[in-house]
Amino acid sequence: MMIIPNSTEVPISEDEKDILQEVMNISFGQVAAELAEIIDVLVVLSVPNVTVVPGKDFQNYLSKKLKLSPPFNVIEQSFSGKLSGIAFLVFSSESGKNMVAILDEEGGEDGIQGIDQLEKETLMEIGNMLTGACVGKIAEQLDEVVYYTLPRVILNSSSSLIDLVDKDSVVILVKTEFQFADNDVSGFLFLITNQDSFQWLKEALHRYIEQF
Amino acid sequence: MINKILMVDDSEVALKILKRCLPTDKEYECVTASDGAEGVEAYKSEKPDLTFLDLTMPVMDGIEALEIIMNYDADAMVIVCTADSQKKVYDKVMSLGAFMMIKKPPSKESIKAAMMQVLQRLKESLRNNESSL
Amino acid sequence: MEENQVIDTVDTGIVIFDREYSATYWNGWMAAHTQISENEILGRSLFDFFPKLKNPRFLRSCKAVFAFGNLAFFPQDPYGYLFSMKPVEWFRSEFKFMQQSCTIGPIRGEGKEIERLFVSIRDMTEEAAYKKKLVALTLxxxxxxxxxxxxxxxxxxxxxxxxxxxxxxxxxxxxxxxxxxxxxxxxxxxxxxxxxxxxxxxxxxxxxxxxxxxxxxxxxxxxxxxxxxxxxxxxxxxxxxxxxxxxxxxxxxxxxxxxxxxxxxxxxxxxxxxxxxxxxxxxxxxxxxxxxxxxxxxxx
Structure with missing residues (x-):
């Protein structure tokens, strides 16, 4: 295991970061293509951005960098295996509503009592699909298999985002912006991984580039 | 007939992978550019026989670069490299005049097959030019 | 061989199906709770027996698992159930259908290609009733x-x-x-x-x-x-x-x-x-x- 004495130190070389970036590009590009086929709308995933953030600055980073103002929807999901961590999707409540409209042709007929329920179902489905696809594709590129837990949907969260990060840890953050159907739905996907997993990831990246 | 190859990609790693996938039967002169704008400039100054173009890049993306290159030289042979093979993306780049699209990551096989097709096309257009003379 | 016995008697429903949604495996639990035997359903479309299963959400989830190899979840809250069947204690259950938590996952062939999917089905009727009661108590x-x-x-x-x-x-x-x-x-x-x-x-x-x-x-x-x-x-x-x-x-x-x-x-x-x-x-x-x-x- 790698020990990082100074939390601002980046535990990844520029070369490794480049490879990771390219693996992400490829993975997310494939995800966009296949997802578009499944849900039948144009899907755009931005070039993923890899950042290392000290745990104590995480909350601050989210509110400053994301400029997302509450209320928003959050979908949290853990994954485990050699590549392990937490994925979470964040998007505005407005986007959540639009997502229901995109996916459920017959949506809305449930009346007022049904809207939250419908939204929850849709978000759980799409969140699971998006994280599963992104994490799965990265793992696939690196020849690994990942296990997932049940996603957790938090509707209209207005409080501070999440307390899932240990203040003393280092968070390896992969951020991507996604858009469905010409902007009707957009948000962020974060992958947070721990240092053990990151060590494996680094080795896998070297193996990856060697195969060409 | 393919001597000079221009590779446009913002990722050093992607360029490295692409170079490693080129056929080893001969030495190619490789020119690289790291965004769309640089790619367009390099195309104009280097006049490559073949261009590999990434789509998602900063400054100027591949779609825009493709459009400018094809306007500048209607005979440009451009192969778009992307992991995002959505039909809508494919239709877009083909309508702009790309020669073909290949999926990322490339492999020795996919690059070889693509270059065979490029050679075929170059031969055909050469023959057509000759017969029309 | 031993594994097969376990899969057949475990208190979880296991269904395996191919890209055409034809059943290729139907465990003992499924047979017992649906009154549909393995012989009846093998080789036939799941939708012949469970027409409501053919809904956009289930189909999308299956396509996604085929494409990405991830797991798709249908927890009792909010989905209720996937395969309609009577609750075990139907005579006194407040639910018309057995409440289920289901998971869909990939099964890969030798070439690592995903050829089939499995669904595991857990009976959550009792938990759901209990949860309902607890919620009522607190509210x-x-x-x-x-x-x-x-x-x-x-x-x-x-x-x-x-x-x-x-x-x-x-x-x-x-x-x-x-x-x-x-x-x-x-x-x-x-x-x-x-x-x-x-x-x-x-x-x-x-x-x-x-x-x-x-x-x-x-x-x-x-x-x-x-x-x-x-x-x-x-x-x-x-x-x-x-x-x-x-x-x-x-x-x-x-x-x-x-x-x-x-x-x-x-x-x-x-x-x-x-x-x-x-x-x-x-x-x-x-x-x-x-x-x-x-x-x-x-x-x-």
Whole structure:
């Protein structure tokens, strides 16, 4: 295991970061293509951005960098295996509503009592699909298999985002912006991984580039 | 007939992978550019026989670069490299005049097959030019 | 071989199917709970037996698992169930169908290609019933059986959010039994409790299904009326006021007349939070009391 004495130190070389970036590009590009086929709308995933953030600055980073103002929807999901961590999707409540409209042709007929329920179902489905696809594709590129837990949907969260990060840890953050159907739905996907997993990831990246 | 190859990609790693996938039967002169704008400039100054173009890049993306290159030289042979093979993306780049699209990551096989097709096309257009003379 | 025995007898349903949604495996649990034998279903489309399964969400999830190799989850909350079947204790279950938590996952062939999918199905009927009971316990007022304050505040929060988002009207009525302390003092607490129960049941019996009625505290109650404008809100409050006034109550052979006061508020977009809303409706109720009780006052 790698020990990082100074939390601002980046535990990844520029070369490794480049490879990771390219693996992400490829993975997310494939995800966009296949997802578009499944849900039948144009899907755009931005070039993923890899950042290392000290745990104590995480909350601050989210509110400053994301400029997302509450209320928003959050979908949290853990994954485990050699590549392990937490994925979470964040998007505005407005986007959540639009997502229901995109996916459920017959949506809305449930009346007022049904809207939250419908939204929850849709978000759980799409969140699971998006994280599963992104994490799965990265793992696939690196020849690994990942296990997932049940996603957790938090509707209209207005409080501070999440307390899932240990203040003393280092968070390896992969951020991507996604858009469905010409902007009707957009948000962020974060992958947070721990240092053990990151060590494996680094080795896998070297193996990856060697195969060409 | 393919001597000079221009590779446009913002990722050093992607360029490295692409170079490693080129056929080893001969030495190619490789020119690289790291965004769309640089790619367009390099195309104009280097006049490559073949261009590999990434789509998602900063400054100027591949779609825009493709459009400018094809306007500048209607005979440009451009192969778009992307992991995002959505039909809508494919239709877009083909309508702009790309020669073909290949999926990322490339492999020795996919690059070889693509270059065979490029050679075929170059031969055909050469023959057509000759017969029309 | 041993594994097969386990898979066949384990208390989880296991179904395997191919890209055409034809069943290629159907374990003992599935056969036992659906009354469909392995012989009947193997090689046939799941949709022949479970037509409701052919819905966009299930199909999308399967496509995604085929494409990405991830797991797709259909937990009991919110999905209820995937495969319709009777609950094991159908004779006393409050659910018409067995509540299930299902997971769909990939099965890879030798070349790592995903060729088939599996679904595992767990019976969650008992847990769901238990959860329902627990929820009821934490959200209901023990004496009157109506919702409690905790439920009310959550419901109002949702309702306010919904109204702002979908631009729909809603009204809130705050009601209070007049001189309740005096009733308690002269007739005793058991009688007071009966009055509270009677008051609550009168409102609940007369309100719409989409309305929510809660005991706010002591002898104070709140009724939330979604999709109701001011006129509708006042009309309902007036109706209740009259009904309460006419309740045939007696204590030790002598007639007891009770009255109640009402504050009504209808959502307008200058109301930003629940605290403001409750303050305004409380003020209206106070005015009703102050100006002589047994009346309805609209908040301004």
């Amino acid at each position: 209901n007022d023990e004496l009157t059986g109506s919702y409690n304050r905790r439920f009310l505040m959550n419901f109002l929060e949702d309702e306010l959010y919904r109204c702002r988002r979908y631009n729909r009207p809603f009204s809130v009525i705050m009601m209070d039994i007049d001189h309740f302390k005096k009733i308690n003092d002269t007739c005793g607490h058991p009688f007071g409790d009966e009055v509270l129960k009677l008051f609550a049941s009168t409102v609940v019996r007369n309100m719409r299904k989409s309305n929510r009625f809660a005991r706010y505290g002591g002898e104070e109650f709140v009724c939330v009326l979604p999709e109701t404008d001011s006129e509708g809100g006042v009309g309902f409050a007036e109706k209740i006021r009259k009904l309460i006034e006419e309740l045939p109550l007696s204590y030790k052979q002598s007639q007891v007349k009770i009255t109640s006061s009402f504050g009504v508020i209808t959502y307008t977009d200058d109301i930003n939070d629940i605290a403001t809303l409750m303050k305004k409706v409380d003020d209206a109720l106070y005015k009703a009391k102050e100006s002589g009780r047994n009346r309805v006052v609209v908040a301004n």
